Structure formats: structure tokens, C-alpha cells
Amino acid sequence: MELAEPCAHCAVRDRALCSTLSDDELAQLNAIGHRREMERGETLLWAGDDSVVCGNLISGVLKLVAASADGREQIVGLVYPGDFVGQPYVEKAEFTVTALTEAEVCLFPRAPFERALDDHHAMERLLLQRTLQALNTARGRMLSLARSSAQEKVAGFLLDMAERAGTSACRAVPDGPLTFDLPLTRGQIADVLGLTIETVSRQMTRLKVAGVIALPGGRAVTICDRDALQARAEAA
Amino acid sequence: MELAEPCAHCAVRDRALCSTLSDDELAQLNAIGHRREMERGETLLWAGDDSVVCGNLISGVLKLVAASADGREQIVGLVYPGDFVGQPYVEKAEFTVTALTEAEVCLFPRAPFERALDDHHAMERLLLQRTLQALNTARGRMLSLARSSAQEKVAGFLLDMAERAGTSACRAVPDGPLTFDLPLTRGQIADVLGLTIETVSRQMTRLKVAGVIALPGGRAVTICDRDALQARAEAA
DNA sequence: CGTTGAATTGATAACTCTCAAGCAAGGTGG
DNA sequence: CCACCTTGCTTGAGAGTTATCAATTCAACG
Known part of the structure; x- marks a missing residue:
């Protein structure tokens, strides 16, 4: 058959x-x-x-x-x-x-x-x-x-999304920069993390200013320093 | 057998x-x-x-x-x-x-x-x-x-516990006062609701002062005005 | 080039946490 | 039997984080 x-x-x-x-x-x-x-x-x-x-x-x-x-x-x-x-x-x-x-x-x-x-x-x-x-x-x-700060939530979320994108995309250099598109708007990210749009946006720019990530434009995100992102995901 | x-x-x-x-x-x-x-x-x-x-x-x-x-x-x-x-x-x-x-x-x-x-x-x-x-x-x-205020969380929690206690205890008057013992300490309630001990305690006394509940002592709680408690569980 | 929806940025306020102290109840040991 | 200690609860003052409100910028698109 x-x-x-x-x-x-x-x-x-x-x-x-x-x-x-x-x-x-x-x-x-x-x-x-x-x-x-x-x-x-x-x-x-x-x-x-x-x-x-x-x-x-x-x-x-x-x-x-x-x-x-x-x-x-x-x-x-x-x-x-x-x-x-x-x-x-x-x-x-x-x-x-x-x-x-x-x-x-x-x-x-x-x-x-x-x-x-x-x-x-x-x-x-x-x-x-x-x-x-x-x-x-x-x-x-x-x-x-219930227990994470806004910073931890956003960093953790980006790691999750990076992992999901990384498996399908080329794995390239494991520690190298990874760029991918978020399938969510800032508002939807806020709805996932239990925050507001503004707080998500502020945390993203904070990570950008710190050089941990880059925001090339649109929905794209680049992870520049995975370890630093990980550190921010775990400690307040 | x-x-x-x-x-x-x-x-x-x-x-x-x-x-x-x-x-x-x-x-x-x-x-x-x-x-x-x-x-x-x-x-x-x-x-x-x-x-x-x-x-x-x-x-x-x-x-x-x-x-x-x-x-x-x-x-x-x-x-x-x-x-x-x-x-x-x-x-x-x-x-x-x-x-x-x-x-x-x-x-x-x-x-x-x-x-x-x-x-x-x-x-x-x-x-x-x-x-x-x-x-x-x-x-x-x-x-x-993620989205409820401390007041809503505590009120909602008390309603849950009352329902669970109410089914096993006598159903008495459906709208009458209901007294039961919480199986949790304040600290554990805080761990359930994602709050601190102090916030839980403050919200409880706030409900007590408002006449919505009474705290006869020990772990006991009396629901004096179920509707009012329900209202506080739903609106900020 | 104006329009629209999204994202960013700023100022302010509210809520909850943190730190600290006092209180009540129950158990222990002198 | 009473001082003492432990544990849990309450209350207060102050700080910090995040929400709210309001403008502005940006990007995409007709």
C-alpha cells in the first residue's frame, strides 16, 4: 500500500x-x-x-x-x-x-x-x-x-531561541557569533516572559550596550558572547 | 483471591x-x-x-x-x-x-x-x-x-485552599463562614505564589482588616465574605 | 512621501523586596 | 514552674525593580 x-x-x-x-x-x-x-x-x-x-x-x-x-x-x-x-x-x-x-x-x-x-x-x-x-x-x-529578574528572563530566552535556531542552522563555530531571526515580536516576548514590551526592549539594549549581543535590524539577533549571556541568564 | x-x-x-x-x-x-x-x-x-x-x-x-x-x-x-x-x-x-x-x-x-x-x-x-x-x-x-498582583495571588490561594478543605469538611451553609487550617506555613505559601513571607503576611492582614477573612490563630483561616475574596482574586 | 505598526527611550510612580525589629506560641531544661 | 530558646508570624522603613504613561524614532510598504 x-x-x-x-x-x-x-x-x-x-x-x-x-x-x-x-x-x-x-x-x-x-x-x-x-x-x-x-x-x-x-x-x-x-x-x-x-x-x-x-x-x-x-x-x-x-x-x-x-x-x-x-x-x-x-x-x-x-x-x-x-x-x-x-x-x-x-x-x-x-x-x-x-x-x-x-x-x-x-x-x-x-x-x-x-x-x-x-x-x-x-x-x-x-x-x-x-x-x-x-x-x-x-x-x-x-x-x-516567579523568581527571575527581567535581565535573567531575557538572557535565558535568547539562549533558548539561539539553541533552537542553532540546531537547524549551520552550527558553524560553536563559540562564534550566531545570528538568527526571532519568530516573536517584542510584545510576544514580553507575553512569554511575564514582562512588558518596554522592559524587554530595555534589557535588549542593555545587552547590546554591554556587547553581549548585537541587533542587526529587523527581528535579527546576534549572540556575540555566549558565555556572558549564559552568566546573565543565571545570576541576577 | x-x-x-x-x-x-x-x-x-x-x-x-x-x-x-x-x-x-x-x-x-x-x-x-x-x-x-x-x-x-x-x-x-x-x-x-x-x-x-x-x-x-x-x-x-x-x-x-x-x-x-x-x-x-x-x-x-x-x-x-x-x-x-x-x-x-x-x-x-x-x-x-x-x-x-x-x-x-x-x-x-x-x-x-x-x-x-x-x-x-x-x-x-x-x-x-x-x-x-x-x-x-x-x-x-x-x-x-506572571500577571497577578500579590493581593490577587493570596486571595486566589485562599479560595483554592478553602475549596479543597470545604469538600472534605461539612459543607455547612454555602455562603456562611468557613474555617479551616492551612497545611502550609507563610513561607511555603510565599514559595507557592512567588512572593516573600512578608508580602504574604501583609496581604493576609490587609484581608483581615477589610473583614474579608479572620485569622483565629495558628494556621486557621476563616472566610467571612467569600464574594469579596473572589472579587479580590480577580481584579487587581 | 505619508502612513502604519513596532521598537526605543525617558520620566515618574507603584509595587514588592530587603533588611531589621518585635511578638506569640511551644518545647526544653534547669 | 519558670527562664530560655526556637520557630513562625507580623510590622515598619527604605530601596530597587519593573510598570505605566508619553514621546520619539525606525522600518516597511503602499
């Missing part, structure tokens, strides 16, 4: 939950799913609405946003290609899911996807492991949100 | 992961587990050490603590009777687990427990659901840690 077209060339075939499936199983699962292209800013799920779909992110970056009644917002998770989105076994979505960049997702209605978890034990196992990891990540960020 | 003694009278038989098991299955699982009594302040797992055990909390309250290199601490989770503790599929413990009160846990070495998850699909399913819930809880608290 040939793999249905969309899966055959899927960019995340070997990383997403589907990596646990044989080609045959994948073809079955694919029958209940569909792809969706998303524009920057488009929302996949609204907090409070029925949790109707879940799926895998193929390309782009999504954000998970928690909001209080009076409008304060906090980005509680970022979703990268290969990551799972949505919540099985939950009636209502707790968080709003929105595309930060153009994105492509592979979606399944929740109920049939839950049945697929029944049939494909290895996939459920992997979902459990991913969820446990996500829980650790979330808890680690609780420490940072 | 009779149920082995410890499980037959287990206080959380119907709430813990074991609730998915038949008496026979439970007897098998029990063969690889053992009970442990813990004193207040005793630590079950240290962050960074091998993640050797997991299990169910039978009585008492545990805390999960994240700490930064320089000693700042944050309580990233509280564990109540019936809750699962520990992390399957993870080599090293990420967080330190310590008893806040006298406690009793039912422990399993990690490897055999993982095998038990293989054999008992319903238990693995329930663990997945619990983990998804825990993830939602953690993300919700990220919003609160």
Missing part, C-alpha cells in the same frame, strides 16, 4: 506522534485527518470553546495563550514543528492557540483521534511521554516567571 | 491510579510496591538524583520544588491524597519532592512500574489524563505567577 500523498512527504513524519505508526496505520489515521494552512495571527482554538480538534504542527510556530478576565495575557507554551497541539479527553479548550508565523497543521477531530489512541498503543505512550516533558517544561518556567 | 492487606483498606483505592485495576491486578501490582511513612519535612526525591520511584500519595500533602542554582525556590506543584507522584520514563528527577505534613505514600520502583503501565492499559490511560490535567493546572498558574 502506498502512503497517501500528504504523509509521504511530511516534514515531521519522523518526529511527530505519527512516528510510532507503520505506513499502513498512518494511512488509516490520515483518513480521518486533514491539513490546514494558517496565516500569521490566525487562531486555531479559542479558550472556552469546545476542544474540537487536535493534531501535529508541521511548520511554523504556534502560541498557547492564557488570559485573565480583564485581559492580561500570558503565553504559556510555544509549539514547534513536530509538537502535538490540543487536548484529548478534555471537553473545553483551556487556552487559545494562535499562529505566530505562517503555519501548517495536520488536524484530527478529537473523538476519532481518541479512538486512534486506543488502537495505537505506541502512539498513546509517546503522547504520555511528551505530556510529561511538557509538564516539566511548564514547571521549570514557573520558577523563572 | 483476597486483596492483600494494605490495599484492602487503602484510603485512596477508588481515586488513585489503582482505581483502574481489578482486585487481582491490584494484588500483583502490590507485590512490587511498598508503603512508606513520611515525617513533616522529609524528602522523597531530590532534584538531580536518579528518578528511582513513583507512586500514589495516600495521606498528607507533598510539595514539588524547583530551585535555581543560587538557591531561589519555587513550589511548582502540590500533591494531595490520591495524586500520582514521580515521573515514569524520565531518568533524573527534575524537582525535589518533600512532605509538608506527615504523609503516607505507596511507592513502586520506576522500572517495574513502567512495565505495569504496559500491562494495564487503563491505568496508563488514566495517568495520561491526570498528566494532561496537571499540565493545564501548571499553565494556569503560570498566568497567575
Whole structure:
């Protein structure tokens, strides 16, 4: 049996939950799913609405946003290609899911996807492991949100983004300068770190003035001195 | 087959992961587990050490603590009777687990427990659901840690604790005053909310002066005006 | 070249932390 | 039985960090 077209060339075939499936199983699962292209800013799920779909992110970056009644917002998770989105076994979505960049997702209605978890034990196992990891990540960020200074938060964030960009880009000289584009605006970085736009901006210029990073323009950032950045990420 | 003694009278038989098991299955699982009594302040797992055990909390309250290199601490989770503790599929413990009160846990070495998850699909399913819930809880608290004022945090915390106490205690008059004991010291509350002892204390007296709560002494708290407390938990 | 959204910069104020002292309750030992 | 010590809680004064409000600059784009 040939793999249905969309899966055959899927960019995340070997990383997403589907990596646990044989080609045959994948073809079955694919029958209940569909792809969706998303524009920057488009929302996949609204907090409070029925949790109707879940799926895998193929390309782009999504954000998970928690909001209080009076409008304060906090980005509680970022979703990268290969990551799972949505919540099985939950009636209502707790968080709003929105595309930060153009994105492509592979979606399944929740109920049939839950049945697929029944049939494909290895996939459920992997979902459990991913969820446990996500829980650790979330808890680690609780420490940072509550106890880190603005300087530490921004430095740590840049290191995270550099690592993520560094794996895909050329690794070049390990200690050499690394330049990459942030997929987030200052406002979105502020929403991730629990700060305001102004504070993020001030900390960035402070790092620039110190010669730790450079800001070539646009969304680009250059890490000039990784060790110094690391030091600022750890100590107040 | 009779149920082995410890499980037959287990206080959380119907709430813990074991609730998915038949008496026979439970007897098998029990063969690889053992009970442990813990004193207040005793630590079950240290962050960074091998993640050797997991299990169910039978009585008492545990805390999960994240700490930064320089000693700042944050309580990233509280564990109540019936809750699962520990992390399957993870080599090293990420967080330190310590008893806040006298406690009793039912422990399993990690490897055999993982095998038990293989054999008992319903238990693995329930663990997945619990983990998804825990993830939602953690993300919700990220919003609160990053965006709430000290007043909102303390009011919200008291409501949480009141709800937890209220379910077990008499429900009495739904709107009437409710008195209960906090299982945490001020310092621990500060660690949960991302504040300092002094700030927690000041907010408590502020609520007391406003007539919203009363502090009869010791760890006791009385909710005098639940609606007012709710209002302060939501607006700055 | 004007418009728009994002980013930067500045001045000010508010909130929470830090440091310090005092107080209450409970346990210990003389 | 009472001084003494420990632990946890409260309160105060002052400092520091970050938020808020307000202008300006910058970059992209029609």
C-alpha cells in the first residue's frame, strides 16, 4: 500500500506522534485527518470553546495563550514543528492557540483521534511521554516567571531561541557569533516572559550596550558572547 | 483471591491510579510496591538524583520544588491524597519532592512500574489524563505567577485552599463562614505564589482588616465574605 | 512621501523586596 | 514552674525593580 500523498512527504513524519505508526496505520489515521494552512495571527482554538480538534504542527510556530478576565495575557507554551497541539479527553479548550508565523497543521477531530489512541498503543505512550516533558517544561518556567529578574528572563530566552535556531542552522563555530531571526515580536516576548514590551526592549539594549549581543535590524539577533549571556541568564 | 492487606483498606483505592485495576491486578501490582511513612519535612526525591520511584500519595500533602542554582525556590506543584507522584520514563528527577505534613505514600520502583503501565492499559490511560490535567493546572498558574498582583495571588490561594478543605469538611451553609487550617506555613505559601513571607503576611492582614477573612490563630483561616475574596482574586 | 505598526527611550510612580525589629506560641531544661 | 530558646508570624522603613504613561524614532510598504 502506498502512503497517501500528504504523509509521504511530511516534514515531521519522523518526529511527530505519527512516528510510532507503520505506513499502513498512518494511512488509516490520515483518513480521518486533514491539513490546514494558517496565516500569521490566525487562531486555531479559542479558550472556552469546545476542544474540537487536535493534531501535529508541521511548520511554523504556534502560541498557547492564557488570559485573565480583564485581559492580561500570558503565553504559556510555544509549539514547534513536530509538537502535538490540543487536548484529548478534555471537553473545553483551556487556552487559545494562535499562529505566530505562517503555519501548517495536520488536524484530527478529537473523538476519532481518541479512538486512534486506543488502537495505537505506541502512539498513546509517546503522547504520555511528551505530556510529561511538557509538564516539566511548564514547571521549570514557573520558577523563572516567579523568581527571575527581567535581565535573567531575557538572557535565558535568547539562549533558548539561539539553541533552537542553532540546531537547524549551520552550527558553524560553536563559540562564534550566531545570528538568527526571532519568530516573536517584542510584545510576544514580553507575553512569554511575564514582562512588558518596554522592559524587554530595555534589557535588549542593555545587552547590546554591554556587547553581549548585537541587533542587526529587523527581528535579527546576534549572540556575540555566549558565555556572558549564559552568566546573565543565571545570576541576577 | 483476597486483596492483600494494605490495599484492602487503602484510603485512596477508588481515586488513585489503582482505581483502574481489578482486585487481582491490584494484588500483583502490590507485590512490587511498598508503603512508606513520611515525617513533616522529609524528602522523597531530590532534584538531580536518579528518578528511582513513583507512586500514589495516600495521606498528607507533598510539595514539588524547583530551585535555581543560587538557591531561589519555587513550589511548582502540590500533591494531595490520591495524586500520582514521580515521573515514569524520565531518568533524573527534575524537582525535589518533600512532605509538608506527615504523609503516607505507596511507592513502586520506576522500572517495574513502567512495565505495569504496559500491562494495564487503563491505568496508563488514566495517568495520561491526570498528566494532561496537571499540565493545564501548571499553565494556569503560570498566568497567575506572571500577571497577578500579590493581593490577587493570596486571595486566589485562599479560595483554592478553602475549596479543597470545604469538600472534605461539612459543607455547612454555602455562603456562611468557613474555617479551616492551612497545611502550609507563610513561607511555603510565599514559595507557592512567588512572593516573600512578608508580602504574604501583609496581604493576609490587609484581608483581615477589610473583614474579608479572620485569622483565629495558628494556621486557621476563616472566610467571612467569600464574594469579596473572589472579587479580590480577580481584579487587581 | 505619508502612513502604519513596532521598537526605543525617558520620566515618574507603584509595587514588592530587603533588611531589621518585635511578638506569640511551644518545647526544653534547669 | 519558670527562664530560655526556637520557630513562625507580623510590622515598619527604605530601596530597587519593573510598570505605566508619553514621546520619539525606525522600518516597511503602499
